[in-house]
Amino acid sequence: xxxxxxxxxxxxxxxxxxxxxxxxxEKHLMLDPLPRGQMNDMVMESMLEKPTWKYWLVVGIxxxxxxxxxxxxxxxxxMKGQGEAGVMRPDYWxxxxxxxxxxxxxxxxxxxxxxxxxxxxxxxxxxFTRAAExxxxxxxxxxxxxxxxxxxxxxxxxxxxxxxxxxxxxxNLHSPLTWDLLAITTYLLSSTMYLFLPLIPDVAMARDxxxxxxxxxxxxxxxxxxxxxxxxxxLRNAMNIFAFAIxxxxxxxxxxxxxxxxxxxxxxxxxxxxxxxxxxxxLHSGMGAAIVVLAxxxxxxxxxxxFIRAEHFDAIGKLMLIISMAWAYFFFNxxxxxxxxxxKWTQQLLHFHEAGPMxxxxxxxxxxxxxxxxxxxWNPKWRAxxxxxxxxxxxxNVGMWFERYIIIPISVTINRMPFxxxxxxxxxxxxxxxxxxxxxxxxxxxxxxxxxLIPVWEVQEGQMAHELKKFGxxxxxxxxxxx
Amino acid sequence: xxxxxxDLLAVFPDLEPAANAIEHLRSIxxxxxxxxxxxxxxxxxxxxxxxxxxxxxPRIAMGGAILGFGAGFFLAxxxxxxxxxxxxxxxxxxxxxxxxxxxxxxxxxxxxLLSTFLGVFLDxxxxxYRPMKYVPEVSDGKIAILVECSHVEEKKVTDALKxxxxxxxxxAEAQHL
Numbered sequence: 121x122x123x124x125x126x127x128x129x130x131x132x133x134x135x136x137x138x139x140x141x142x143x144x145x146e147k148h149l150m151l152d153p154l155p156r157g158q159m160n161d162m163v164m165e166s167m168l169e170k171p172t173w174k175y176w177l178v179v180g181i182x183x184x185x186x187x188x189x190x191x192x193x194x195x196x197x198x199m200k201g202q203g204e205a206g207v208m209r210p211d212y213w214x215x216x217x218x219x220x221x222x223x224x225x226x227x228x229x230x231x232x233x234x235x236x237x238x239x240x241x242x243x244x245x246x247x248f249t250r251a252a253e254x255x256x257x258x259x260x261x262x263x264x265x266x267x268x269x270x271x272x273x274x275x276x277x278x279x280x281x282x283x284x285x286x287x288x289x290x291x292n293l294h295s296p297l298t299w300d301l302l303a304i305t306t307y308l309l310s311s312t313m314y315l316f317l318p319l320i321p322d323v324a325m326a327r328d329x330x331x332x333x334x335x336x337x338x339x340x341x342x343x344x345x346x347x348x349x350x351x352x353x354x355l356r357n358a359m360n361i362f363a364f365a366i367x368x369x370x371x372x373x374x375x376x377x378x379x380x381x382x383x384x385x386x387x388x389x390x391x392x393x394x395x396x397x398x399x400x401x402x403l404h405s406g407m408g409a410a411i412v413v414l415a416x417x418x419x420x421x422x423x424x425x426x427f428i429r430a431e432h433f434d435a436i437g438k439l440m441l442i443i444s445m446a447w448a449y450f451f452f453n454x455x456x457x458x459x460x461x462x463x464k465w466t467q468q469l470l471h472f473h474e475a476g477p478m479x480x481x482x483x484x485x486x487x488x489x490x491x492x493x494x495x496x497x498w499n500p501k502w503r504a505x506x507x508x509x510x511x512x513x514x515x516x517n518v519g520m521w522f523e524r525y526i527i528i529p530i531s532v533t534i535n536r537m538p539f540x541x542x543x544x545x546x547x548x549x550x551x552x553x554x555x556x557x558x559x560x561x562x563x564x565x566x567x568x569x570x571x572x573l574i575p576v577w578e579v580q581e582g583q584m585a586h587e588l589k590k591f592g593x594x595x596x597x598x599x600x601x602x603x
Numbered sequence: 604x605x606x607x608x609x610d611l612l613a614v615f616p617d618l619e620p621a622a623n624a625i626e627h628l629r630s631i632x633x634x635x636x637x638x639x640x641x642x643x644x645x646x647x648x649x650x651x652x653x654x655x656x657x658x659x660x661p662r663i664a665m666g667g668a669i670l671g672f673g674a675g676f677f678l679a680x681x682x683x684x685x686x687x688x689x690x691x692x693x694x695x696x697x698x699x700x701x702x703x704x705x706x707x708x709x710x711x712x713x714x715x716l717l718s719t720f721l722g723v724f725l726d727x728x729x730x731x732y733r734p735m736k737y738v739p740e741v742s743d744g745k746i747a748i749l750v751e752c753s754h755v756e757e758k759k760v761t762d763a764l765k766x767x768x769x770x771x772x773x774x775a776e777a778q779h780l
Contacts, residue, residue: 155743156742288686289686290683290685294699294702294703299702299709302710303705305713306716309717310716313719316720324780325742327780329742342780343729343730343731344730344731346735346737347641347642348640349646349648349653349656350639352646353656353658354726354727355645358722361664362716362719365716365719368708369709372705372709376705577643577644577645580643580644581644581645602650
């Protein structure tokens with residue numbers, strides 16, 4: 121049953137040559153339906169396929185990294201204290217917070233792809249909404265870990281909870297730290313629920329097709345879903361509410377993260393544009409990560425070439441290009457206003473960014489976030505080439521990590537007290553950061569064997585709504601509003 | 604003595620014959636309340652000519668938003684007064700405006716989204732692991748119509764469903780999913 125249509129590999133996504141029916145069907149998943157039972161079987165096979173030795177090797181390596189670099193090193197940090205990390209005056213905020221901001225940024229792709237594209241009825245979103253939503257949940261787990269690492273005395277994290285302690289003192293709910301707690305908790309819970317709701321029909325489908333422990337697992341997750349009119353109505357209503365409501369929540373999370381910096385009167389941080397600048401940056405890295413995940417899923421999992429096609433890389437590539445332009449605009453805007461302001465310390469900091477010992481990072485950031493995406497993503501053929509656009513996604517993420525590194529530890533190096541200036545030298549943070557990356561990939565690999573990565577009922581619903589229509593001699597794609 | 608009822612489960616290959624069958628059942632006296640449709644993808648009521656389904660999810664969501672707002676109000680406005688003595692910091696406002704908006708917004712949204720999620724559970728009676736009337740073929744694209752009728756009408760309804768293109772019509776039995 122392997123899907124081996126070679127045309128789907130590299131069908132030119134940007135242009136139609138003659139708009140023949142066959143060509144359009146080859147190009148668009150929505151116009152190329154298979155019998156629904158067969159599609160369900162394909163999704164099940166992609167999950168149930170016996171893992172190869174390469175899979176187990178990667179899982180083994182990642183597990184080792186997670187155990188040693190993340191948990192063992194964390195235990196060292198807890199036992200010996202924050203002296204193990206490179207944070208000291210004036211760089212109290214180091215890689216832990218860089219990683220927190222980075223992972224929250226990654227998590228924005230899920231909501232952007234799933235909620236915003238759902239609200240605007242962008243049909244190309246259908247096969248990869250779940251892959252993106254999983255990124256949101258797993259990314260937020262890493263963000264949570266990173267902020268707990270930064271906290272140091274992590275066993276006292278419950279002090280942030282809004283309840284009165286022994287001295288009848290409540291946490292100050294007007295402090296930016298509690299805003300972070302509220303925003304990240306709200307976003308983590310919301311995105312997990314938003315991941316679970318559309319998953320219910322797919323796990324019900326998996327329940328009907330499995331045996332043994334998997335049957336019990338899917339039966340438990342499916343909650344007794346049958347697909348009655350009432351169940352679909354409640355589910356659809358809830359998903360619509362989520363799609364609209366989670367967008368402002370997503371915007372609020374990264375805006376609040378940006379206020380952790382912008383609310384301070386430090387050189388380089390006190391900026392009114394930090395909110396939208398951070399959001400665009402989050403979308404930039406999030407979309408970059410999403411395209412990497414899609415390229416890997418497509419290249420490694422069975423039948424995925426049917427579901428994830430060149431058209432999807434092309435569509436996300438266009439979004440990445442637009443977001444890259446928006447990021448460049450916000451970066452320049454932020455730079456321009458600070459440069460023009462003429463504050464002595466800010467001037468010093470801007471000079472330090474470009475010509476200081478970490479100047480290479482500043483230039484690399486611009487090359488990774490702007491030059492390379494623009495040079496590659498303008499071309500429809502390159503944009504639709506999975507490995508190439510996936511590589512751009514990795515490069516963007518390197519660039520965005522550099523951006524956060526420049527904003528946080530490099531920027532706190534320069535302050536209004538020159539006698540405290542000191543360049544940040546990370547310690548235990550580096551392996552622990554690598555541990556969060558390994559945990560993210562590991563969680564994703566485990567999830568790919570447990571839950572359907574393709575929201576197959578959404579794909580089938582989309583295929584029902586699409587058809588080809590003739591206008592004169594031209595054949596065009598037509599979409600019906602089914603809801 | 605009340606008339607005993609039977610549930611019939613008819614499986615149709617596609618939407619069109621299912622919609623026609625529903626119309627036909629109605630014409631022979633089967634009420635809409637006695638029918639339920641089971642499908643593998645969301646099929647709107649309009650497509651099958653069925654009355655609109657009632658859902659409480661938006662109302663539950665609104666209720667959750669109000670509760671969330673209330674929780675935010677408590678944390679932002681009330682808790683500063685719960686200290687044994689008021690903590691006044693320099694010239695800062697005792698209850699500052701803009702930070703309060705952040706707390707109110709986040710908790711309102713959290714309340715709304717949590718209750719939307721719970722609303723699906725409440726309205727759909729999830730989780731439900733009891734035996735239920737179901738046919739797994741619906742996930743392969745079939746449309747199932749579950750009809751409740753009296754024993755007297757069983758044959759008439761079965762014939763009608765078969766005539767309208769049902770692939771199978773069987774008495775529905777509750778089974779563990």
